[in-house]
Amino acid sequence: MKKVFLPIFILTWVLVLSGLWIVQPSNSTSSVLEYIFIGVILVLFILGGYFGYGRIKRKKQGLPEDDELSRKVAHKAAAISYYLSLFLWLVLIYIQSHVIINIKWLFSTGMIGMAIIFVISWVIINNRGIKDEK
Amino acid sequence: MKNRMKELRARYDLTQNDLAVKVKVRRETIVFLEKGKYNPSLKLAYDISKVFKHKIEDVFIFDEE
Numbered sequence: 001m002k003k004v005f006l007p008i009f010i011l012t013w014v015l016v017l018s019g020l021w022i023v024q025p026s027n028s029t030s031s032v033l034e035y036i037f038i039g040v041i042l043v044l045f046i047l048g049g050y051f052g053y054g055r056i057k058r059k060k061q062g063l064p065e066d067d068e069l070s071r072k073v074a075h076k077a078a079a080i081s082y083y084l085s086l087f088l089w090l091v092l093i094y095i096q097s098h099v100i101i102n103i104k105w106l107f108s109t110g111m112i113g114m115a116i117i118f119v120i121s122w123v124i125i126n127n128r129g130i131k132d133e134k
Numbered sequence: 135m136k137n138r139m140k141e142l143r144a145r146y147d148l149t150q151n152d153l154a155v156k157v158k159v160r161r162e163t164i165v166f167l168e169k170g171k172y173n174p175s176l177k178l179a180y181d182i183s184k185v186f187k188h189k190i191e192d193v194f195i196f197d198e199e
Contacts, residue, residue: 061151061155062155063151063159063161064160067160068163068174069163070162129166129171129172131171131173
């Protein structure tokens, strides 16, 4: 029950906040960026749904939802994406100090960028595998 | 580290899914192990060797180079 509660709680919050973001009035210059962000969020949700479906399918087959390899891949992807996200925020802060950017766009870009970095890191590590021989 | 998992799996007529169910890991983990893209934990190596009724060092061959 605990395992299910947290993802549902996070999913609900993201959906509610994304919904509020979509319905709020905006000017035409930011609407293109909004559509891009909404598109990225949708892609991330579809990916999340795909992996969620995989977990349910494995459970039905009597296989574990995750194991030592999937946990190691997730940990390594999280570590690398954290490191890369620091650089992302540095770049965003640098841009913000030279160009006037709405704070909403700055944080949105940062957070969506972090999510994209994590997904890319996960895909690369998952394809390469983890050897850790030395 | 090399391993003889594919050969032993064929000998025991086990699919990757069958082996995954027996050692309680995902099928993808078995694929990665057979391709040499992942070195298992001692516990997983022990469980796999137990399924094949072999010693760990007979299934997983440590390459010193």
